[in-house]
Amino acid sequence: MVDHGADATTAAVVDADGADRRGPLGVASDGVLARVRAGTEELTGALRRVAEHVLSDPEGAARATIVELAERSGTSPATVTRFCRAMGFEGYADLRLGIAAETGRARSAGWTVDIGREIQPTDPLARVLEQMMAADTRAMHDTAALLDLAEVERAAVAIAGASRVTIFGASGSALVGQEMQFSLHRIGVAAWAWNDVHEGLASAALLRPGDVALGISHTGQTRETIETLAEAGSRGATTVALTGFPRSPLAELADVVLLTASQATTYRPDALSARHPQLVVLDLLYVAVAQRTHDRAHAAFRRTAQAVDGHKAARAALP
Structure with a gap:
């Protein structure tokens, strides 16, 4: 541990x-x-x-x-x-x-509105939206309260100095990991996101001291994510866990633990309702990395914007 x-x-x-x-x-x-x-x-x-x-x-x-x-x-x-x-x-x-x-x-x-109330199949969308907003707002607030900013700092410093970052998550966590990979890639961080356990393990096996592995699992019990993070740690990489459970197997083996909260509703169990808080935490981590690599990030933004500029639709000329 x-x-x-x-x-x-x-x-x-x-x-x-x-x-x-x-x-x-x-x-x-x-x-x-x-x-x-x-x-x-x-x-x-x-x-x-x-x-x-x-x-x-x-x-x-x-x-x-x-x-x-x-x-x-x-x-x-x-x-x-x-x-x-x-x-x-x-x-x-x-x-x-x-x-x-x-x-x-x-x-x-107004965060308590309808929290805990079951969404019924006949509920109007206005009521459903109210319930979802209340639940998500509560989850965001709880996540901000749980999150250890010193841990975010440690993860940001490690990623900013890494030559390689491997991100792994299964199912819905894989989508969250891909968002993080895209953000880091845009500021020049060499990052790969995997959702296949064989590819994830192979990537983790190539990591070295100074590299970073980020494992995402709301429960912290997804076996594939645990195995990938353990492999990365055995190679000397800094391991980061994003999870909702501080005593989970994933959190226990990680060097850095980033915690999120969730607020389940009907049709949106914990694993789904945790996605927005996960994205917020990873967005904070991404911004922290960008701050610590400001010159490189700024230059990368400029170059990538220029590269895709020709593929934007031309604006119609005003009469």
């Missing part, structure tokens, strides 16, 4: 099954629900029931006493306390304040 930074502190908690559960510390109220959502898959038993209840009714959780939340989730006050520590809070009061602040901002900004 890769240590993702000396500043990343964890708190150990023991669930009812005796397993050691760890959660990232960071008591800022921003992104509380995103952290809970990202960490739910790693919890079992009583702790998971608390997490699921908080996510199903965050405003109710913010108003409830610790005894009330324990009763509603079918657990005990001691379990709620362990859950709070797993989420990086010293106690229930801090968790309540964080959730209350976050839901209050979301309500003021």
Whole structure:
């Protein structure tokens, strides 16, 4: 497992099954629900029931006493306390304040509109659009709260200095990877995007120290992406993971982890709803690389624009 930074502190908690559960510390109220959502898959038993209840009714959780939340989730006050520590809070009061602040901002900004409501086959498009905008806005906000800008900086520095960048993703993640490859290519970064595991592994095997491999998987459990990133790491390349789960197998083996959040809706499960936040994070990474290679990027933009200029449709002369 890769240590993702000396500043990343964890708190150990023991669930009812005796397993050691760890959660990232960071008591800022921003992104509380995103952290809970990202960490739910790693919890079992009583702790998971608390997490699921908080996510199903965050405003109710913010108003409830610790005894009330324990009763509603079918657990005990001691379990709620362990859950709070797993989420990086010293106690229930801090968790309540964080959730209350976050839901209050979301309500003021209109992000809570229809979130959690199922889209019905007969819903008018105006209602569907409202639901999608609310969900995507919430996901973007959560992603901004989760994202470690120091990790973005590390990835940008590595890519800016790399002689070769390999990007790998399967299915929908492959489309996101192709967007990143196109952006990097336009500023003169030698980047390749692969969605075939054989081609991805072959490309990763040719990497050397100083090169970069970027693996994209919302779940962080896609075997082909894990294998490709592991191969790149074994060759000495810097490995970067873009995922929604900080304790996933992909994140565990990467040198740099970039986290995204998602807000699923009917017809748009997590894997699909994660695409826009993934694109935002990669666009931020691309801009950070362009900043660090300003002269080269500017010259590349100028040359590529001149190369394709002759293929633009001529404007009709004004009368």
